[in-house]
Amino acid sequence: MALYGAAAAVLAGVESRQGSIKGLVYGSRFQNVKQLYALVCETQRYAAVLDAVIASAGLLRAEKKLRPHMAKVLVYELLLGRGFRGGGGRWKALLARHQARLKAELARLKVQRGVSRNEDLLEVGSTPGPAPQIPRFVRVNTLKTCSDDAIDYFKRQGFSYQGRASSLEDLRTLKGKHFLLDPLLPELLVFPAHTDLHEHPLYQAGHLILQDKASCLPAMLLAPAPGSHVLDACAAPGNKTSHLAALLKNQGKIFAFDLDAKRLASMATLLARAGVSCCELAEKDFLAVSPSDPRYSQVQYILLDPSCSGSGMLSRQLEEPGAGTPSKERLHALAGFQQRALCHALTFPSLQRLVYSTCSLCQEENEDVVQGALQKSPGTFRLVPVLPSWPHRGLGTFPGAEHCLRASPETTLTGGFFIAVLERVEVSSSVPQTETLGPELTPSSTRKRKKRRRKPAAGASPPPRT
Structure with a gap:
């Protein structure tokens, strides 16, 4: 049945970090995406249980042509799901040869763990709790x-x-x-x-x-003026890139980089569908991009949204149980890359404004990275205080960290997110300020201004409320 093949392909894609379950499901050609999404999520939720049962039953040793991801999907369907009702084809016949052994191993696992229900086999933290409902x-x-x-x-x-x-x-x-x-x-x-x-x-x-509201903030806060040059350092899957293009009105240039060829191909499809014509994609590691390359001599804006633990993503707990608490080793490796990327971005000669963002809740990937980068270029860049009415601020780990923004389902009704806006200390007057930010968002809003206030442009809307 095509459903099981599609589910196995999505599981393999998630494991190889080609994307999230939802992104891979909706990017597949399977017609009933709701059915596919439900099957993949439930299979992933019981992954540890299924691995134990499959190993104990020796299924992969007996069926050498059966791939691990397909085995996991099929065993879930046999033992915990629909049970191949009304379908299954050759897979139903294959699993029938091992049905008794698989069921016996599941029963044995329950006895070993002292539980009677399938749900009780789930490890602590892998059972979905009452997740906050965000719009x-x-x-x-x-x-x-x-x-x-x-x-x-x-x-x-x-x-x-x-x-x-x-x-x-x-x-x-x-x-x-x-x-x-x-x-x-x-x-x-x-x-x-x-x-x-x-x-x-x-x-x-x-x-x-x-696109989640928190994910829309980086491009909005970067606020590139139409006609300017922008660098999107870790661009895939491309939602923020398409937002940048919309703010630019397709006037100017976006240089977008990503190292993953498959994600970049999906991004190209997304940008084409969105009508983006000002973006140049490159399959390249941002750290290998030379700031002295003449092509980037006019880049005044950089959006840096690097790979992170994803601990702020609501869907991650369902797709990867336990992902909300990444190991110290993984955090250390991620933070090291993030700080190298941020320090590298700050060396572009014409850079005036940069937004650093992650979908992580971890201080190591957020405030610590920003603090480290600022310490390595003292006096050159500063944190810009933005959205003063935003209710969730950066952790007070260093002076000025409160200028950063955080987001969470509880405080902002969004996914978990972190954003820092940096600008060069001597801001050139040639960098235009866009009206999209509103008075409370412009970089100059924190300076003492004793000049007379200019009247608002005709038809201008009042500052946004949060």
């Missing part, structure tokens, strides 16, 4: 449409538009077919949790980008 955030791709048109489209589909949210509580209480405009980002629509828009025609046409 479905949908960024309108302004390269192809505008917020008003997207809102009108949803209204014609029977959704009820509630206007711009005034508080997090408005987002928290969203239900049914109601949706809002985010109070901070003018192109971000907010739907109730679990709203599935992957099959929506506007998403498939690239008019909508399904």
